[in-house]
Amino acid sequence: MTRKFVLIGFMGAGKSTAARALGPGGADVDHVIEERAGESVRDIFARAGEAHFRALEEQTTLELLADPSVRAVALGGGALGSPAIRAAIAAHTVVWIDIDVDSAWHRVTHSHHPHRRPLASDPERFRALYAERHDGYWELADVIVPANRAREIAQVLTCLDGLPDRPGLRTLWAASASGDYPVHIGPGLLCEAGFWPAAVTGRRVIVSDYNAFRHHGAHLSPAFADVRIMPGEQSKTIAHAEIVWTEMARHGVTRSDVVAALGGGVVGDLAGFCAATYQRGVPVVQVPTTLVAQVDSAYGGKTGVDLPEAKNYVGAYHQPAAVIVDPLTLTTLPEAEVAAGYAEVVKTALIAGGGLWERVAAGAEPTDPAVIAGCALTKLRIVASDERDGGPRQLLNLGHTVGHALETVTGYARYRHGEAVGLGLLAALRLSGQDALREQVADLLAARGLPTHAGPGLELEPIIFATAKDKKRTGEGPVPFVLLRTPGEAIYGQHVTPAALRAAVKELIA
Structure with a gap:
């Protein structure tokens, strides 16, 4: 037939x-x-x-x-x-x-x-x-x-074309004003099938961290060149971008080649930024190997690096040529890394509401390909309506204002990104007046081993000051927050009183 x-x-x-x-x-x-x-x-x-x-x-x-x-x-x-x-x-x-x-x-x-x-x-x-x-x-x-x-x-x-016939495989088409691309999600797509999109031509330049490359680099062969960085948020800097640019130049990479960003959110952001800026732009294929990246950061074209003063302050929008998501790559991660990604799953499910929230709230495994695909679809729908953060895309920052502030004041060394986002979610739900939902989310996070308190040694004022540097802030006004009326009904551009913000953050560090 x-x-x-x-x-x-x-x-x-x-x-x-x-x-x-x-x-x-x-x-x-x-x-x-x-x-x-x-x-x-x-x-x-x-x-x-x-x-x-x-x-x-x-x-x-x-x-x-x-x-x-x-x-x-x-x-x-x-x-x-x-x-x-x-x-x-x-x-x-x-x-x-x-x-x-x-x-x-x-x-x-x-x-x-x-x-x-x-x-x-x-x-x-x-x-x-x-x-x-x-x-x-x-x-x-x-x-x-x-x-x-x-x-x-x-x-x-x-x-x-060329996509292997594998059980559980889904393809989502991402549409945006600056470019469309396919997102292929399926167990074994990379690790077993070694899939690479037929439409993406050119020599492959792998940008990865040492851990991801050790586990998965061979699956992207043949590679023309590879550049490796140390794992962790501390590698997401202008200095490391210069290392990547320099290595690409030494290998003779041209605009007809393609960067393969193999790794988690740090690698995806850094490699995407280098691809966006090297020779004024070369294609990038995102190959996320962490849960945070597979459910969130690999999609939407945001790339960038951190400054000591604030997270993601230098960057560019650069949509990928394709995204290859293999949930089997998650089996090589430490349990704490998967748990950190779970915070982004909860965040996305709260924004989506409906069936995705029901599955997550009922305890669905975050590494389930259907959960990953549901999170990806939620983000792609939002980005399609607002590629450059002028409106609805800000919804994706639920929990990130306080979360980013916590990362900033601790030098990006104390928390994994997802751990900080989980704490930020709790603050956002308190600011939203969703006390019962906050307790439910706290229970979900705790069940996965995520912190529900920020821990000792943090001071209130530096965190409050860091929230004021959030990228969503414009002009001289206060930083706008994303709040939640109910799962599936998030609202952006909301101003909260200084007293309410201080109380929500103080609760986290008490």
Whole structure:
């Protein structure tokens, strides 16, 4: 049987558009039903009821999946309610055209044929239906593509060329104003399959730390050159950037080559910054090998180094050419390093809410590929709407204002980044007035061995002073905070009183 592309997603996502964009052999189930019945989907609903339509939908879908002349099948928004359809599409490549609920409502109510959608008449029911179906799309998707890339779906899906057929593999398409790229997530993708994206050409220059290179450097062969740094935040400096630039120059690296950033968040930030600035920019492929990097820092194009005065003060936006995520690399990490990454998992789940928060709150393993992919999707959605931190991307800084301040006042030596973020989350939840949620998060962090108090020897005033140097601060005003109303409803640009901030930080260092 020929493997087809099966396009799934909510109403208005652009599945029909994507099917047409894939060229001859694309079929839309709703359109086929209407052609055969000689009436609209809405009329079928009105005349015979939803149960009759679902039976027609199932029959038509199974026929199209069995038809060798059909290359791509666009399913109706509710088709996955059929067990027979879910079983049939397992043999094919399932592509979720992902759209947010507000955009979906706008599209279906402003389309040329709004009358075709019988389940899009009531906005509250529409939102409830979106929430009801969302996790079903997530569970079945092999590839996730933003709705605003539906017309370019043929070009997007070329990123699957050369990708090994491995269980649990997902590809997320990252879209941003300055560049798109694929994110491939799957156990064994690097360690066992040695995968490298076919579209990324040029000689590979590995930038790594000694630990990551020792474990995984051979998986990126053949490499033209490699540059290694010492592990730890202390290596994320201008001095170390100069070491990397110099070594690249000595090896004769050119703009036609590509940097492979192999390691955790420090390596990803430093190597990405060097790639962004060396000869005014060379491509970089992020190959994250720590949990912090796999769930957060490898995506979105933020690169940079620290100054003694503040974290991440020198940097550039430089979107990667691709991201390769192999959760098996996490098996080589010390337990404390995985625990530190867990704080970023909790942070992202709080921002996402919904199914991701429910899984994390229930104790899901942070190294579960589905959890990693859920965190990645959350970040990619936010970055797609705001690449350069002008608005919604600031949500990703939940817990980071106080967390970064703690790192700064301790010289980046006392805490792992995730440990500081965990403490910052507790402060942010206290500032949000979410006392019960703060206790729940504290229990989650403690269960993974993360600190819930900052420990002895810290003074209040230097931490408060360091929060004022946060990068989100503009002009002469106070630093804005990201606060949380409830899981899934974070708000950015919030000002807190000096007294409230002092109380929240004092609680951490008491």
